[in-house]
Amino acid sequence: MTTALTPEERRYHNRLRHLQQRQEANRARGAKGEAASWWDHARAIAARADREGDPALWEHLARTLANWCHQAEQTDPGQYSQ
DSSP states (O other): OOOOOOHHHHHHHHHHHHHHHHHHHHHTTTHHHHHHHHHHHHHHHHHHHHHTTOTHHHHHHHHHHHHHHHHHHHHSHHHHOO
């Protein structure tokens, strides 16, 4: 006998299944595809938190991306900077 899922549990499982399907499809594109998949997932998490009244995840994501860019630019300053 299976237990009925609450709407929140069903949404969570649907999001997880969707993420897994996208990640699997993007693996064929290599690292670029996986990066795109994680970017989509990160934005979805931040957007959901923002809708629920917590914009802090957008700030955290922005800082994380800024740090990543800074590190990449330090690796080879002329090659990756804008």
